[in-house]
Amino acid sequence: MSDHIDKKVNVPPVLRIGEFPANAHALLQARFAPVSLADIDEDDALRERVGAIVTRSNYDIDIALIERLPSLKIIATSGVGFDRIPIEFARERGIVVANTPDLLNAAVAELSIGLMLALLRQLPQADRFVRSGAWSQGAFALGSSLAGKRVGIIGMGRIGKEIARRLAPFDVDIAYYGRSKQALSYEWFAHPNELARWSDILIAACPGGSETRHLVDAAVLDALGAKGVLVNIARGSVVDEKALVQALERKAIAGAALDVFECEPLGASPLCAFDNVLLSPHIGSATHETRLAMAQLTIDNIVSFFASGKAITPVVSA
Ligand code: NAP
Numbered sequence: 001m002s003d004h005i006d007k008k009v010n011v012p013p014v015l016r017i018g019e020f021p022a023n024a025h026a027l028l029q030a031r032f033a034p035v036s037l038a039d040i041d042e043d044d045a046l047r048e049r050v051g052a053i054v055t056r057s058n059y060d061i062d063i064a065l066i067e068r069l070p071s072l073k074i075i076a077t078s079g080v081g082f083d084r085i086p087i088e089f090a091r092e093r094g095i096v097v098a099n100t101p102d103l104l105n106a107a108v109a110e111l112s113i114g115l116m117l118a119l120l121r122q123l124p125q126a127d128r129f130v131r132s133g134a135w136s137q138g139a140f141a142l143g144s145s146l147a148g149k150r151v152g153i154i155g156m157g158r159i160g161k162e163i164a165r166r167l168a169p170f171d172v173d174i175a176y177y178g179r180s181k182q183a184l185s186y187e188w189f190a191h192p193n194e195l196a197r198w199s200d201i202l203i204a205a206c207p208g209g210s211e212t213r214h215l216v217d218a219a220v221l222d223a224l225g226a227k228g229v230l231v232n233i234a235r236g237s238v239v240d241e242k243a244l245v246q247a248l249e250r251k252a253i254a255g256a257a258l259d260v261f262e263c264e265p266l267g268a269s270p271l272c273a274f275d276n277v278l279l280s281p282h283i284g285s286a287t288h289e290t291r292l293a294m295a296q297l298t299i300d301n302i303v304s305f306f307a308s309g310k311a312i313t314p315v316v317s318a
Contacts, residue, residue: 229254
């Protein structure tokens with residue numbers, strides 16, 4: 001959206017839920033000077049005028065909050081996942097929900113491939129090995145190659161396709177599971193177990209929420225097998241974390257790289273005890289460039305809605 005149009009549009013008070021990275025925060029601040037929960041708790045007239053919520057996909061928007069905001073027209077989340085927003089309730093109330101798809105595909109795909117390579121080549125351990133001086137005592141343990149492996153992707157959507165596209169030069173075979181077969185050159189499996197059985201590396205890249213809860217369960221992990229590894233950049237809820245810990249204990253799988261967890265931030269967890277588990281703190285889209293672009297689209301969604309009644313990238317339209 002051009003600056004010219006943007007500045008002319010009158011936007012009612014915007015409520016910010018959650019923390020944004022500094023560059024995104026500055027953009028939001030400059031356009032909306034968003035108010036906080038504390039502000040609306042103190043000022044009833046302000047609460048009644050709030051027309052928009054800006055948030056990120058790591059924060060819950062609960063029904064009770066929406067019910068407190070009689071003028072709320074749009075929830076704009078800076079992220080593609082919307083499993084923490086009560087979508088059906090928003091739809092019933094005629095509240096628009098908008099997200100920021102596509103412009104984070106590259107960052108999430110890059111992280112997925114980074115996690116995969118770091119797990120297979122034990123990069124965190126290799127770094128510690130050199131720093132600790134252990135190298136002078138002997139050679140570092142051998143890792144596994146990515147070349148020649150079968151990579152199965154659960155959820156061949158925008159991000160899944162970007163992972164697959166970026167994997168092509170690594171000389172791997174790719175297949176996927178989703179509810180429907182797409183017109184793609186990759187093999188499709190009708191069940192996650194079948195995909196896991198075929199795969200050396202299984203990547204979860206589907207949405208979170210009740211429909212995909214524990215899609216990767218004990219049976220899928222057993223099908224992946226003792227040489228197989230799991231990469232989860234989807235949502236923590238997609239993987240049955242208890243079953244994962246048990247599979248790691250039983251050595252039913254060879255390892256896991258996880259960016260997302262059932263409970264975030266991850267505190268003391270049995271997952272931390274495994275050397276063949278690589279953990280990252282939900283950083284799929286966390287690059288300066290991507291987060292700035294996401295913040296700008298979040299702003300544009302709100303401004304576009306108040307200018308024309310339509311968000312640019314709605315999940316729920318009015
Ligand atoms: P998308 O384009 O909507 O793709 C989702 C894919 O998942 C589709 O191919 C869909 O295929 C499949 N899917 C949907 N529901 C399913 C179900 N119930 N069972 C099996 N497969 C299902 O979404 P996207 O933009 O690629 O984003 C995918 C997810 O990545 C997001 O929702 C978010 O949870 C996650 N994400 C994580 C990070 C991070 O920081 N780690 C960052 C961004 C996004 P079918 O319709 O054929 O089933």
